[in-house]
Amino acid sequence: MWAIRRASVRIRSQPLPSITIHACDAKFDTSSSYTGNIGFGGPSPPISDGSLLLRNFSFQARGSQSLFIGYHSFSSQAGSESEKELIKEADMSESESESENELGLLDTEEGIAETKGRERKGLSGLCKVVVESSSAPSNVKNALDKWVEEGHELSRSEISHAMFELRRRRMYGKALQLSEWLESQESIEISERDYASRVDLIAKVRGMQKAESYIEKIPESFKGEIVYRTLLANCVLNNDTKKAENVFNKMKDLNLPVTVFACNQLLLLYKRTDKKKIADVLLLMEKENVKPSLFTYRLLIETKGMVHDITGMEQVLETMKAEGLEPDLRLQSALARQYVYAGMNEKARDVLKEMEGSNLNENRGVCSSLLQIYASLGSVDDVKRVWEACNNPRLEECMNAIEAFGKLKKVEEAEAVFDLMTKKWNRLSAKYYTSMLKVYANNKMLVKGKEIVKQMSESGCRLGPWTWDALVKLYIESGEIEKADSILNKASKQLSMKPLFSTYMLLLDQYAKKGDVHNAEKIFYKMRQVGYVSRYRQYDSLLQAYINAKAPVYGFRERLRADNIFPSKTLAERLVLVDAFKKTAVSDLLD
Template sequence: MLLRRLRPSLAAVRYFSTEAARTADLASSEATVTRTGGRDTLGRRLLSLAYAKRSAVVAIHKWKEEGHAVRKYELNRIVRELRKLKRYKHALEICEWMTSQEDVQLLPGDYAVHLDLIAKVRGLTSAEKFFEDLPDKMKGQPTCTSLLHTYVQHKESSKAEDLMEEMSERGFLKYPLPYNHMLSLYISNGQLKKVPEVIRELKKNTSPDVVTYNLWLTMCASQNDVEAAEKIFLELKKAKIEPDWVTYSTLTSMYVKSSLNEKASSTLKEMEKRASRKVRVAYSSLVSLHTNLGNKDEVYRLWKKMKAIFRKMNDAEYTCMISSLVKLKEFEEAEKLYTEWESVSGTGDCRVPNLLLASYINKNQMEMAEDFYNRMRQRGINPSYTTWELLTWGYLKQKKIEKVLDCFKKAVGSVKKWNPDDRMVREVFKFLEEHGNIEGAEQLLVTLRKAGHVNTEVYNMLLRTYAKAGKMPLIVAERMKKDKVQFNEETQDLLKLTCKMLVSEVSSCLS
């Protein structure tokens, strides 16, 4: 099913949707401004700098020129809000301004935040340089942990391990956060054998927290080891640590996957008890998990509950609900909900319509898919790589090769760097070969060359198309040499075969 190809974009919705969290935080910030009665504050001015090119420092200077005081605690609060909203550039500008003020007393925790922002805005190398240049008294537990977090985010296992050793020598591993960072790193890298050792070391120096147990459960989930997960959950309860919604979400996912529906229903009830306005994203996870259990009524109930709790649904929540309705084969309701999203959202996020586009293509309703695509464009929604990818597959099923090649070309051209979809390339070439369509094969080669994806297999597929058409391609060896592509045994056999055929003029005019 083509909808499965959308899973990477939906994974965050189903579990820890950062987009949902971001929008919830934005709503929270708006509520804060409203509660102040709309009065002019430095926080309001800085949070209103919607465009990255606008300067936070200029806004602070103007505030001071107007005779207002600038307090450190207020700036720290604003930085926290900006980080929640992923407005890292403006948050960094505020931190840098504070660093330049002699009357602002900065603590290691302030520099830890500063380091994290540098990593996000300017990259790892700049963050390392910032850490090296810090005074020794500021290279304490907070800044070391911040640098460790940066290494984990960049999947720098070796550097993270070296830093952990140094932190151990300096007595900085007396709380679980650094260990949790390492657990996160090893789980994301698939280095699961290292997880038990990290947990043993953690228990020697401190006590696990709920995040530790959640990460441990995540490892069990990746191995689908229900028995181990239940033992870990019992240990968590014995340690008198209160499980959170993530704990129960992870357990439920495992139970659903293992068809342990009774247990899944039980953990879902516990999970819902822990969902609240503060952890808004938990509701999207609940919707997805009930969908996986086929609990249609529960999905509708939760959506109604969410609408009663929150002023406005965000894109991630609409994405989650539409995806669930499609999965439950509630297509009419999914279409109605999409129409509602069109009327209330001004983001133009194409990930939402892509769900319905995929649904139409999955059901071989290509006419409806085309009409829906036109509707997207009329609404000012710009197609993404996924949009073009879906249309490519749809037209391929219909054997409309000109449209296949056009959509494939647009898909590749819609991204700065294309991650080659070898299956799609093979399927398109297979169709071209079956029909001896050498013009189409040459067009496809040109698209792949522009994307930096020509290799021996691609040229062999091209040569097989020529062989099927009974034609000899021109200057293939020279073109392969120019593209720095190696011959293999199949290439040699195909060249021998096609050299006995009639010369084709196609390759000379397309290459």
């Protein structure tokens, strides 16, 4: 089963905090290593001959070379804008890959049916009541009470459909209100899945601390693996490594099963924050006899691709096939994106050709992915060809076509698709308007961007984090940074959930470029305030602000240490440039 370890990237290692796995119980420990532990503080663990998946992801903990590049090194060596966009696309696909159905928050049959038929004609009665009521908790409750009093049936399928639609529309605040109302109904039998769904919604709307407090109130008989893995997934969503490891350890303490979902969440987290720990997770999976899923292999393929280890990436693919798994559409898309990112366009086209099959008209399911990846290749003709194959286009195809044409700077073509979409569907949710808003933002078309926002307001769309993100980018690209800052400030007060991490980083990076230390520090503080854990990415940008301002920085190393971040060689060298206490020839003489 385990088959990859010879593919490797040899890059100079940086010291990292000791995160170890106890071989006896496969449990993460943030304390220092001791004899018998498997981790970074001692010799590498023995690997069985069959553990090739783990073997290909090994690294030298103490040597001058490392088989994995840390996230911090990668971010400091960012390449072209197109590469950054590809990475962002990969992250977006990750965040959506483990859907609510895979997480276990939806009734299985209903969840699958809804996933395959996302463009249902109209909403169910229950969902419509929630969507059309005002956001005030009392109004939602009163509307639901009235709906039941009118004799409507409150079936499990009705509830599942309503929850699915609210989540799909990212109306997490209203979904939470519905969940709270359902729990108050004596006629509804609450399951562990319902409690887990509530945990997920609380974490998204009110924060992790409130979600953890709610778990304490759940009856012991319902505090199972689904509840805790839901909490784990939200820790990963927030890139909170320490809390994620604590939740994982808690699951082990409670003797809950180690599932491939939980392991995948750790892999996803370490792919973003500390790639060297990926080997530990693979070792854990082997010891717990957890078989890798397609998502596991996709994460490993993307990790290898991100550091340009194409040989290793291809060996992961071969290992997967040897285990009897065939790549699905998402994995093929990830593979093609990584080839594009590595500049291997012909290999990317080979994958895309395989995805298309012999008849694109009969293989409509791949069109949305093809539109995006062909746009990344810069192929206008292929994007047009795929779009023409979308007879009677679906909403998702329209949205992806808009974004693809926008990426290719074909604004008129994007506008034509948007016009078709608005005529075909009477009422669109905010995310479809946002796709056009992103096109205007990327092409610095402020006036047209404002017009789209006005249309959204007039159609009654609720502006969510993704819309605010596009708005902030629109003003930044138009050179109005102060206005963008003001918009983000309003968003943080109006949203029922916090603005995106990327939205804050847009502003932090802009202030860094300007050498505006005061505002860079302000954004840095706000990110921490709303719950985003300070990681290398924020510190890297903040340090750039000091460098560009040619201003001395005090206590930066202490701040990094407090957040358990160890600077890469590149960051350490840059830090010397603005270190207020750095040694010079004159200071040495004076000493």
